[in-house]
Ligand code: SF4
C-alpha cells in the first residue's frame with residue numbers, strides 16, 4: 001500500500017480541488033482529510049453513512065468545590081492563569097477555566113486537599129464516511145482545541161487500516177496548509193508528497209519551506225502548478241526553482257472558471273467538465289503521479 005499526501009504550504013492554492021480530482025480519476029479508493037482545523041473534502045465528494053467517534057486527548061483540571069479549602073495554592077502555581085478566583089456569598093472560591101487550562105497537571109499534583117479531578121478531554125471527533133469513490137476518514141477539532149497533530153496521526157492510521165481491510169493499494173491524503181505540526185504529522189512516512197502551488201510570490205516562498213520540511217523527513221516530492229496561466233512568468237520561475245531542486249513538475253493546470261461552478265455543484269472539475277483543458281491536464285498529471293508512486297523508494301521507519 002502506498003500513501004500520497006497532497007500539501008500546499010499556503011492556503012488557497014486549490015489543494016482540495018486537486019485532491020478531489022485525483023480521487024475522481026481513480027486515486028480515491030481510500031481517502032483521508034487531514035485538514036482537521038478546516039476539513040472540506042467531504043463537501044466536494046459528497047458523504048453518507050457517517051460513523052463518528054469522539055477524539056479524546058489530554059486532560060482538563062476540575063476543582064471539587066466541596067473538597068476545596070480555598071487556600072489558593074492552585075491559582076498561584078498555574079502558569080496559564082487558568083484558575084479563577086470568584087467571590088461567592090462573600091467567600092472566595094476557585095474554579096478552572098476549561099478553555100485556558102493546558103492540562104499540565106501541576107495544580108492536581110500540589111493541591112493540599114486533593115480536591116482537583118483530572119478527567120480526559122474530548123476535543124473533537126473523527127469518523128468514516130462513504131463517498132462515491134471510496135471510504136473517507138475525516139475529523140474535526142473543537143473550536144480552540146489543540147493537539148491537531150495527534151488527530152492527523154489518528155486519521156492517517158485509520159485510513160491505513162481501512163485500506164488494508166479493503167485491499168486498496170493507495171491512500172490519498174488531503175493535508176493541512178502551512179508547515180506546522182499538523183503538516184509534519186501528515187507527511188512523515190508518506191511515499192510521495194504532491195505540492196500544489198500557484199504562480200504567486202507567497203506561494204513560491206512557501207513552496208521552498210515545505211520542500212525543506214519534506215527533505216528533512218526524506219519524503220519524495222512532486223509539484224503541481226495550479227492556475228499556471230494566471231502569471232506565466234512566475235510559473236516559469238517556480239518551474240526553474242523545481243529544476244534547481246531536482247523536483248519533478250508533474251502538472252501545469254490552467255485556470256478554469258468552471259472550477260467554481262464544479263465546487264458549487266459539489267463535484268470535482270474532472271467530473272463537471274471532463275473535456276476542459278484543466279481536466280485534461282489533471283488527468284495527465286495523475287498518470288505522471290502513478291509513475292512517481294511506482295518508483296518511489298520505501299519510506300524509512
Ligand atoms: S489548591 Fe486545592 S484546596 Fe487550594 S484552592 Fe486550589 S483546589 Fe482548593
Ligand code: SF4
Nearest residue numbers: 078101102104105107
Ligand atoms: S492543569 Fe495546569 S493549566 Fe490546568 S489549571 Fe491546573 S495548573 Fe493550570
